[in-house]
Amino acid sequence: MTLPLSESIISAEAAYTSGVYPKRQVAIVRGEGALLWDADGRMYIDCVGGQGAANLGHAHPAIVAAIREQAERLISCPEIFYNDQRAAYLTELAAALPFAARIFLCNSGAEAIEGAIKIARLKTRRTGIVAAVRGFHGRTMGALSATFEPKYREPFMPLVPGFSHVPYNNVAAIESAVTGETAAVLLEPVQGEGGVHPALPGYLQEVERICCERGALLIIDEVQTGFGRTGALFAIEHHGIAPALLCLAKSIAGGLPMGAIAINTVLGPLPPASHGTTFGGSPLVCAAARAALRTLRDEDLPRQAAEKGAYFLERLSALRLPRVRAVRGQGLLIGIELKERVQPFLVALMERGVLALPAGPNVLRLLPPLVITHEQINAVIAAIAEVLA
Ligand SMILES: *Cc1c(COP(=O)(O)O)cnc(C)c1O
Numbered sequence: 059m060t061l062p063l064s065e066s067i068i069s070a071e072a073a074y075t076s077g078v079y080p081k082r083q084v085a086i087v088r089g090e091g092a093l094l095w096d097a098d099g100r101m102y103i104d105c106v107g108g109q110g111a112a113n114l115g116h117a118h119p120a121i122v123a124a125i126r127e128q129a130e131r132l133i134s135c136p137e138i139f140y141n142d143q144r145a146a147y148l149t150e151l152a153a154a155l156p157f158a159a160r161i162f163l164c165n166s167g168a169e170a171i172e173g174a175i176k177i178a179r180l181k182t183r184r185t186g187i188v189a190a191v192r193g194f195h196g197r198t199m200g201a202l203s204a205t206f207e208p209k210y211r212e213p214f215m216p217l218v219p220g221f222s223h224v225p226y227n228n229v230a231a232i233e234s235a236v237t238g239e240t241a242a243v244l245l246e247p248v249q250g251e252g253g254v255h256p257a258l259p260g261y262l263q264e265v266e267r268i269c270c271e272r273g274a275l276l277i278i279d280e281v282q283t284g285f286g287r288t289g290a291l292f293a294i295e296h297h298g299i300a301p302a303l304l305c306l307a308k309s310i311a312g313g314l315p316m317g318a319i320a321i322n323t324v325l326g327p328l329p330p331a332s333h334g335t336t337f338g339g340s341p342l343v344c345a346a347a348r349a350a351l352r353t354l355r356d357e358d359l360p361r362q363a364a365e366k367g368a369y370f371l372e373r374l375s376a377l378r379l380p381r382v383r384a385v386r387g388q389g390l391l392i393g394i395e396l397k398e399r400v401q402p403f404l405v406a407l408m409e410r411g412v413l414a415l416p417a418g419p420n421v422l423r424l425l426p427p428l429v430i431t432h433e434q435i436n437a438v439i440a441a442i443a444e445v446l447a
Contacts, residue, residue, distance in 0.1 A: 064097040077244035083305045084409065089116025092415065092430035098147040105414040107425040110250070110282045113309035114353055124349035125342065127166065137163070137334075151221050154291060155298035158175040160327050163339035165183070165419055167307035168316035171244070173333055174303040175200045175218075178242035180332060181302075181325055182275060185219070186240040190226040192252030192418075195279055197209035204244050206252065209248035212252045226255060229264045233331035237432025244413055247293035250282040253421045254393025255384055262297040275325075283392070285309040286354050286380070286428050289389035290363030292397065296388070310351040316343040317440035359428040363389040366435060370424070373439050379446045392424040394442070406445040412438050 062070075067085035075081070085097040092115055094145060105357040110289060114121060128143060135141045148161055164170055164175075176304045189195070189204040190397075196202065201212060203217040211217060220239075224231035226249060243265055249255040262278075269276040280299040283293040287309070294304065302325060307317035321328070346376065354360065367389040374385045374394060381404055396403070400416045407414050417423040424438070 062097065067097055073399065082404075082413075084373050084408065084413075091115040092116075092427045094435055100411070102408070102411050103426070103430070103438055104411045105391060105412060105424040105430075105438060107424045107427050108308075108313055109415065110287070110308040110425055111313050113285050113287060113359065113428050114312050114314075114350055115427035116311060118172045118353060118429075120349045120353045120356075121346055124312075124345045125314070128342050128345035131341070135338065135341050137337065137339050141253060141339075141341050141344070143341040143348065144339045147339075147344040147348050148293045149349060149352075151320070154351065155320045156219060157303065157322050158304065159323035160321040160325075161319065162319040162328070162333065162345075164317040164319070164335050165315050165337050166196070167279075167305065168198045168201040169278075169292045170205060170305035170307050170319050171195045171201040171204065171279065173200055173319050174244070175204070175242070176273045176333055177303060177319065177321065177325070177328065180328070182241045182273065184241040186237065186242075186274075186275070187221045188235045188240055188243045188274075189221060189223050190233065190245055190249070190252075191223050192249050192255065193223070193244070193246060193279075194249070194251035195246075196281075210364060223282050223288060226252075227261050228273040229261060229268075232265050232268050236268050236272050237272050238272070240272065242275040243269055244277040244279060245281050246279045246281075246390055247297065248288060248388050250423070251299075251417055253395065254423055256288075257287065257297065258390045259297075262294075262299050266299045266301070269302070277301060277303040277305065279305045281305055282316060282425075283388075285350065285389050286360040286363050287389055287425075290361055291354065291360050293388070308352065311343045311347040312353075314343045316326045316347060326387045341363055357429070360389075366390060366428075366430065366432070367392065369432070370435055370439070374442070375437075377443050377446075378440070379443070381446050387424075390424070390426055390428055390430070394422040394424075396420045396446075396447075403445050408442055410441040410444065412441045 064085040094104045151201045195204040203221040224235045304320040304321045422424040
């Protein structure tokens with residue numbers, strides 16, 4: 059099969075695309091592990107990782123087989139019916155989240171956040187949501203109300219009422235923001251889009267205690283940190299917390315669109331017809347999600363992320379590059395804060411065969427598949443050293 063070359067793909071897509079995405083001048087057509095190829099056959103080391111959806115790497119044989127087998131059997135089955143794949147996946151995911159008694163399945167990160175906000179209102183009969191400065195939770199109206207970045211929010215005002223933003227990693231700010239009106243506190247365990255800021259040890263435990271004392275729910279957004287990214291299956295394991303609600307998406311189903319809300323035992327089930335979604339928990343995504351969870355365990359990917367992430371951070375820090383203000387991260391969620399704008403360096407890296415992300419205007423973010431090899435990591439470090447020299 060011959061595919062069209064990059065130039066014709068780019069011009070065809072550019073003519074009709076909505077315009078919301080800042081596009082890179084490359085047409086990606088194939089992937090394997092942590093490698094991607096463009097339509098002209100050029101190879102790249104992928105440190106974008108499907109923006110967090112490709113923790114298992116591209117074209118993982120276990121995911122491909124699960125999708126192929128299930129697609130031949132049954133793709134659609136709404137949750138009004140029971141289904142074998144969904145039953146098995148709920149059992150397996152609940153076993154990985156000991157605090158959770160119930161799970162709502164949906165289709166994206168923003169949808170998981172929307173659902174969690176609704177559940178918090180329903181269960182507490184309060185309306186306030188406390189989120190964090192630099193927090194990112196998605197683009198739909200509720201999730202956007204929790205997102206901090208003014209450039210994302212301001213064109214769409216007025217947003218949902220009752221949201222406030224407090225400085226991250228600041229317990230005193232939570233103490234004063236959480237009141238008898240607060241339905242929930244919503245936080246990421248590592249702020250991803252907001253510049254790669256990990257929660258300090260003890261912070262999330264203190265937030266959990268304050269929520270508990272005041273009858274507010276703790277919602278943890280693990281859309282980006284979940285499924286091995288930070289060196290544990292879930293980042294909450296680093297902090298020893300059991301949130302009221304845990305939001306998951308991105309790498310949950312090996313790259314297929316899926317989200318989930320894990321609901322703490324203390325909250326009990328949801329009232330009938332209080333929420334819902336057509337595609338939620340389809341047999342196809344459940345089969346892929348089962349394969350993803352199994353593969354994360356079989357290949358010990360959380361441990362690999364911890365080890366490779368530590369190596370990455372150590373090597374990057376040792377470079378002592380003059381343009382770099384700070385290097386930080388947890389597992390394979392890595393941020394390199396520059397003293398200048400990051401955009402030109404993303405282009406320069408792409409020219410050297412490395413695809414990377416920004417996190418705000420001056421942070422270079424690396425989000426490689428957890429299966430990235432040490433050889434590939436060394437090549438990425440060499441390219442970064444070269445472009446930032
Ligand atoms: C990406 C992301 C979201 C939104 O997920 P979508 O699937 O794009 O709607 C929410 N929260 C965090 C922390 C994210 O990184």
